[in-house]
Amino acid sequence: MSKNFSGTRSVPQGEAIQRAISLPWAKSVEISYKSLRVRLFRSMITVGSLVLAVSFLAFVLVNLDVASGILHHGGDNAAALLTLAGYDVDPATHGVAMTAKERWIVILSLLVCTVGIVNAQLMSVTERFSEIGVMKCLGALDSMILRIFLLEAAMQGLLGAGIGALAGFIFSLLAGLVRFGTLSVAYLPWGSVLASMGIAVLAGCGLSLLGVLYPALLAARMRPIKALRAEH
Amino acid sequence: MDQDRHTIVRVIGVKKDFALGKQTVHVLKGVDLEVYAGEYISIMGPSGSGKSTLFNMIGGLDKPTDGKVFIDEVDISQLDAYELAWLRNRKIGYIFQTFNLIPVMTALENVTLPMTFAGMNGDDAMEKGIELLKLVGLGERFQHKPLELSGGQQQRVAIARSLANDPAIILADEPTGNLDLSTGEEIIELCRMLSEERGVTIISATHDYKMLNVSDRVVWIRDGMIDKIQHREDLDISVGGIGGPENGHVPGGEAP
Numbered sequence: 137m138s139k140n141f142s143g144t145r146s147v148p149q150g151e152a153i154q155r156a157i158s159l160p161w162a163k164s165v166e167i168s169y170k171s172l173r174v175r176l177f178r179s180m181i182t183v184g185s186l187v188l189a190v191s192f193l194a195f196v197l198v199n200l201d202v203a204s205g206i207l208h209h210g211g212d213n214a215a216a217l218l219t220l221a222g223y224d225v226d227p228a229t230h231g232v233a234m235t236a237k238e239r240w241i242v243i244l245s246l247l248v249c250t251v252g253i254v255n256a257q258l259m260s261v262t263e264r265f266s267e268i269g270v271m272k273c274l275g276a277l278d279s280m281i282l283r284i285f286l287l288e289a290a291m292q293g294l295l296g297a298g299i300g301a302l303a304g305f306i307f308s309l310l311a312g313l314v315r316f317g318t319l320s321v322a323y324l325p326w327g328s329v330l331a332s333m334g335i336a337v338l339a340g341c342g343l344s345l346l347g348v349l350y351p352a353l354l355a356a357r358m359r360p361i362k363a364l365r366a367e368h
Numbered sequence: 369m370d371q372d373r374h375t376i377v378r379v380i381g382v383k384k385d386f387a388l389g390k391q392t393v394h395v396l397k398g399v400d401l402e403v404y405a406g407e408y409i410s411i412m413g414p415s416g417s418g419k420s421t422l423f424n425m426i427g428g429l430d431k432p433t434d435g436k437v438f439i440d441e442v443d444i445s446q447l448d449a450y451e452l453a454w455l456r457n458r459k460i461g462y463i464f465q466t467f468n469l470i471p472v473m474t475a476l477e478n479v480t481l482p483m484t485f486a487g488m489n490g491d492d493a494m495e496k497g498i499e500l501l502k503l504v505g506l507g508e509r510f511q512h513k514p515l516e517l518s519g520g521q522q523q524r525v526a527i528a529r530s531l532a533n534d535p536a537i538i539l540a541d542e543p544t545g546n547l548d549l550s551t552g553e554e555i556i557e558l559c560r561m562l563s564e565e566r567g568v569t570i571i572s573a574t575h576d577y578k579m580l581n582v583s584d585r586v587v588w589i590r591d592g593m594i595d596k597i598q599h600r601e602d603l604d605i606s607v608g609g610i611g612g613p614e615n616g617h618v619p620g621g622e623a624p
């Protein structure tokens with residue numbers, strides 16, 4: 137649908153109103169990346185809190201993998217050994233699970249991390265009020281602003297969660313070596329270790345996106361006039 | 369002569385109220401205005417008279433409480449979000465008192481951003497951006513960030529940006545408000561040049577009496593209403609009568 141203009145007598149006017157406004161993905165990524173780099177310190181704090189939370193999650197998950205490896209291959213006294221080490225061993229199914237306490241700590245750490253991200257992203261939005269307003273004056277759509285913030289969060293999420301998962305894995309291996317000796321590495325089920333790290337990375341990215349959702353919606357819905365006035 | 373010119377902006381009975389707590393402030397109390405294509409219009413008036421508010425209505429940045437604004441004979445209150453974005457992107461260029469460049473982008477990136485939104489490819493946008501920066505006299509400084517530029521230079525970048533998609537209208541809200549006298553003069557000269565050579569319609573809210581000399585018409589606003597509209601020819605006489613704008617008097621301050 138387009139609306140036509142009447143009166144095309146002088147000067148270069150008369151173009152009908154259209155609705156084609158676009159921002160290619162490559163450009164969105166570039167803008168997001170640059171915004172992150174310019175506010176490196178702030179972004180690194182967000183990434184840091186993700187690294188902590190995700191590494192803890194990965195640590196706990198890989199620990200379980202180590203334990204189940206030992207349980208399946210370590211003979212009869214393996215179950216006793218693991219129970220002694222504090223694992224919840226289910227003799228019927230031959231499975232190891234997180235203790236209730238561990239589960240709570242993991243959930244809490246993820247929650248705290250999300251709250252931290254929401255806080256950091258809200259600050260980032262407030263700081264960029266006028267920038268967002270200008271972009272809207274230049275024709276940016278709500279969806280573009282949203283996309284830029286989501287992309288930033290995704291990049292922070294990938295980086296933080298990637299580092300975190302790796303760190304958690306390494307710590308878990310070290311802890312296994314200390315507690316169970318070479319047994320832990322020898323029987324390590326690599327498939328489920330990879331899966332655990334994948335879960336940790338996904339959880340990290342998910343948290344990062346979840347944390348930015350409300351601030352990003354706030355930014356995207358803001359009317360340009362409000363954003364421009366905010367500066368004065 | 370006005371009858372056979374194309375009306376690019378038509379403001380009809382525009383009112384704007386703001387709610388301040390329980391009170392309602394009537395900032396615009398019914399403004400009617402027609403702007404013809406290619407004109408250079410200055411909106412003058414004391415602080416708080418509603419210039420910026422009117423400017424925001426014309427630019428589609430805010431909605432009137434009552435009345436209508438037509439751009440190129442299209443009622444902008446009828447536009448949806450996409451059409452409004454397109455209007456802001458292609459039809460109107462904005463210049464602000466505080467420059468409002470995007471601080472994390474270079475001068476060139478600031479100028480090319482509206483072109484990117486308009487779907488122009490990167491190389492073409494780059495080329496046109498450099499051309500526009502040259503036009504405003506910033507040929508070599510396009511890789512600088514806004515904070516590395518002086519106020520006058522930033523405003524030049526903002527002017528180049530406002531021209532990015534060859535808009536029909538440039539809205540300038542106190543473009544010289546944050547600049548010293550001579551820099552302000554340079555910016556005004558630049559606006560005049562653009563109006564003459566590119567035929568772009570310029571609507572500028574201002575306190576700056578230097579603007580009067582380059583305007584085709586001056587719209588005087590007082591307390592949210594149009595006090596009077598003067599053509600340049602009438603202005604020259606009254607400016608001459610008072611003895612030039614430098615003495616601080618309002619040229620043509622008395623009733624026409």
Ligand SMILES: Nc1ncnc2c1ncn2[C@@H]1O[C@H](COP(=O)(O)OP(=O)(O)OP(=O)(O)O)[C@@H](O)[C@H]1O
Nearest residue numbers: 386387388393395414415416417418419420421422
């Ligand atoms: N969002 C708002 N909420 C409440 N009041 C507002 C709002 N915007 C403007 N006003 C009021 O409207 C009046 C006119 O403001 P406006 O910014 O249009 O003045 P102006 O003519 O541009 O002044 P100046 O020359 O100082 O820029 C002022 O009294 C201001 O307080």
Ligand SMILES: [Mg+2]
Nearest residue numbers: 419420421541
């Ligand atoms: Mg103002």
